[in-house]
Amino acid sequence: MRKVMYNQFGDESVLELIEQAVPSIQDDQLLIRVKAVSINPLDWKIYGGAMKLMSGTTFPKSVGIDFSGVVEQAGITVSRFKTGDAIIGLLDVFKGGALADYIVVKETDIAPKPTNLSFEEAAALPVTGLSALQIIDQLAKVGANQDVLINGATGGIGVFAVQIAKKRGARVTAVVSTKGVAEAKRWGADTVIDYTRQDSKLLGQTFDAVIDLSTKLSFTEAKNLMKRKAIFVSTLPSPLTLLHSFINNLFSGQKLTILILKPTVDGFNTLTHLAEAGLQIVLDKTYSFTNVREAYREARQGKLIGKSVIVLD
Structure with missing residues (x-):
């Protein structure tokens, strides 16, 4: 599978698209096939080295915080989700890792995707x-x-x-x-x-x-x-x-x-209800997975309205 990683702090040139094995899951985890990942200012603050105190300085590091996708596999103790469920989710904001074809999460990291949103729109919602x-x-x-x-x-x-x-x-x-x-x-x-x-x-x-x-x-x-x-x-x-x-x-x-973001199940539920009741989602631009550097470079210029999203083909 493909995954975006970096081995030093810097600008978008440090971001690399590499090949890795699809990760395995434990009994309380889920394997998610990622459909889209949104871009957040925190991303470039972290890979740029401005958040070392929170993110640490151990490499390699991963990119991408919030995402949408489909449950590919669920551990035997998972009760709220099953294979095939469409979901939105949020990883540790200082570790990231969502920019990959597959990711491993726990039930508390995800919520059902609002039924009225596309995967691209849904990825822009969590953070x-x-x-x-x-x-x-x-x-x-x-x-x-x-x-x-x-x-x-x-x-x-x-x-x-x-x-x-x-x-x-x-x-x-x-x-x-x-x-x-x-x-x-x-x-x-x-x-x-x-x-x-x-x-x-x-x-x-x-x-x-x-x-x-x-x-x-x-x-x-x-x-x-x-x-x-x-x-x-x-x-x-x-x-x-x-x-x-x-x-x-x-x-x-x-x-x-x-603001120090503290995701909760109740927060996810409130957000889902708001989205299904008509909360407007604004996507400025979408990018392909192979254009990750361009996506972050343009987002960092700060001229967008709403969110930009990277779509995994």
């Missing part, structure tokens, strides 16, 4: 969808009649964060590029700010929650956009930011929280 759910429901605690600012609203997480925040009854202000204005309005944002024409830091309005998905708005800058009791959500889980969060939150009503 960003679960992240958006965790941000909106747990970190920002978004509720009815709250004012929420989402900076970087047309990225993978933003697509879902806007929609879920609206479902929770919030008033959503989305900050996007010119290319994303119409899309953000289509997802339900009440106000859309084109950052190329207006500085979102000078809005003259304060919010109950400020969610930065662009990684370009600091907590210090965001304070002017926050009410006296408000929450700022960052997606950069660095040790320094975690320490800053702990100290700040002891004394300030303006809280700093950091």
Whole structure:
């Protein structure tokens, strides 16, 4: 079988498509035939060496976090899935390994594929969808009649964060590029700010929650956009930011929280229900397995709306 691996940190040139034997499974595991894998910013941060503290420095390493596929084989103690089931799944975010023809998972790593989604659409759901759910429901605690600012609203997480925040009854202000204005309005944002024409830091309005998905708005800058009791959500889980969060939150009503994705079965179930109820999935581009380097190179340029997906032929 084919698998993407790398033996040193670097840019997309370190990614290699190699041949390996199809892995065997234990009694509590499943063998998945992978159909599609989504691209996440965390991927290139890891193979680029920016996350060494979390990912480690032992090689070789694998790529790919979330995926869709079909159960090829199920261990004898597996109870929730059987051969032939269409699934979505999520591997350890710092180890990856989904970019392969076959992968081995446990039941807790996967969920049934929403019936109304293609395999390509379904692969785009787990990491960003679960992240958006965790941000909106747990970190920002978004509720009815709250004012929420989402900076970087047309990225993978933003697509879902806007929609879920609206479902929770919030008033959503989305900050996007010119290319994303119409899309953000289509997802339900009440106000859309084109950052190329207006500085979102000078809005003259304060919010109950400020969610930065662009990684370009600091907590210090965001304070002017926050009410006296408000929450700022960052997606950069660095040790320094975690320490800053702990100290700040002891004394300030303006809280700093950091997304550290924690997938759960309940989260998967909620996401599946949302998808089957019409949650919009946005695919910017799909790539073949043989074009992995091109796929990551283009995604890393950051000009996409929604997600890009690698399809395994």
